[in-house]
Amino acid sequence: MFMDAPSALDDEDDLIFVSSTSMGSRLNQLMPEKAMDAHVALEQFKSEFMSRYHGGPDFLPLSLKDATVKAFGSDARKRKLLAIYIHHDQSIQANVFCSQLLCSDAVTNFLEQHFVSWAWDVTSAYNKERFLQDCKQILGSGVADTVRKVKKDNYPLLLIAHGRGRQCEVNAIIQANSDLNELMAKLVNAYEESEERKQQEIREEDARIARENIKLEQEEAYRMSLEADRAKVEAELLEARRIEELEEQRRIEETKKEEDMERLRSSIPDEPSPDCKEPLSKVRFRAPDGTTFxxxxxxxxxxxxxxNFVGSKGYTPQTHRVLKPWPKTNLLTLDMSSSLQSNKIFPQETLIIEENPDQDSDTCSES
Structure with a gap:
């Protein structure tokens, strides 16, 4: 929907370009007759316009599509209106409109502050048709049809468009028959209406961002919860594996211990009978837990x-020591080939079995 649409239509050959007008003979063309490269053509338009009128809006040397992206493609707070200036060098109003209205400080400054400005020259049939095709695609067929029907002397036109993302709508078409006050009033009115829409869009955008942030926070919390659960499961599996390995190690050690104890038992001579006539040593052993045998x-x-006998009970030299109380002696430090009698463990003695405080020392080899 747009306002201020022109009432004067031209069914004649507005598409016919006449290069030999009085204006064209005095001035360089604003744009090549066939603008094949939009960027090059717009750079020429901007340069020639500034040279011809000694000022004016800062027209973007981009395609119309890129200009709409520049104006509407950012978040709501940064969006601007799009001012599309359509020039026709054969219009009798072109020079006055450009020099006295469009290039006035008030209009130029207002456009610079609140608008993205873009321009095109429809003097040649080729360039007009190219603009109309882009206009139909981007601004809609209604705007394109209206511009197509504008009479030559009703140019220049100033289209005011607002948009959001890829959506674009022309809400005013200002013709060349406006004076400076009318032009400024229409620009200010378009800006104020745009600001009302912008504030609503900002509220909607803020609400959407807030919803998205909440969703992201929930997704992050869910992800972290899954990671925590996964880590917990992994930790439990690792702990179970560790316990299983410890149990397996304990079983191996127990088995080895049993084998060692059995080997030691088999190496010990039978206990002498009570009626044995040889000298005997009766030994009482006090275990670490207080029991005796x-x-x-x-x-x-x-x-x-x-x-070896003590070791067959599970108290190996690697883990325990055997002490004679008086004088206090660690038997493991003595000569293992010496006799009990020579070490005064005779005729009877009480020996104390203690856990070895240092299993790397005070050990001896089995004979």
Whole structure:
């Protein structure tokens, strides 16, 4: 929908370009007759316009599509209106409109502050048709049909469009028969209406962003919860694996310990009978848990036999030491080939079994 649409229509050959007008003979063309490259053509338009009128809006040297993106493609707070200036060099009003209205400080400054400005020259049939095709695609067929029907002397036109993202709508078409006050009034009115829409769009955009942020926070919390659950499961699996490995290690160690104890038991001579006539050593052992057990040995037995006997009970030299109370002696530090009698473990003795405070020391090799 747009306002101020022109009432004067031209069914004649507005598409026919006459290059030999009085204006055309005095001035350089604002745009090549066939603008094949929009960027090059618009750079020429901007340069020639500034040279001809010594000022004017800062026209973007971009395609119309890119100009709409520049104006409407950002968030609501940064959007601007789009001012589309359509020039016709054969119009009797072109020079007055440009020099006295469009290039006035008030209009130029207002456009610079609140609008993205873009321009095109429809003097040649080729360039007009190209603009109309772009206009139909971007601004709609209604705007394109209206511009197509504008008479030559009703140019220049100033189209005011607002938009949001890819949506674009022309809400005013200002013709050349306006004076400066009318032009400024229409620009200000378009701006004020745009600001009302912008504030509503800002509220909608802020609400949308807030919803998206809440959704992102929820998704992040859910992701972190999943990661925490996954980490917990992994930790539980690792702990279960660790416990299983410890159990397996304990079983291996227990099995080895049992095998060692069995080997030590098989290496120990049988206990002497009560009616044995040889000298005997009766030894009481006090275990770390306070329990006691006794064993009788031949007094001539080697100290190694006594140590092996203690080891067969599970108190190996690697984990425990055997102490003689008086004088306090660690039997594991003595000569294992010496006899019990020579070490005064005779005829009877109480020995104390303690956990070895340092399993790397005070050990001896089995004979």
């Amino acid at each position: 006794m064993r009788t040995f031949l007094a001539s037995e080697k100290l190694q036999t006594l140590v």
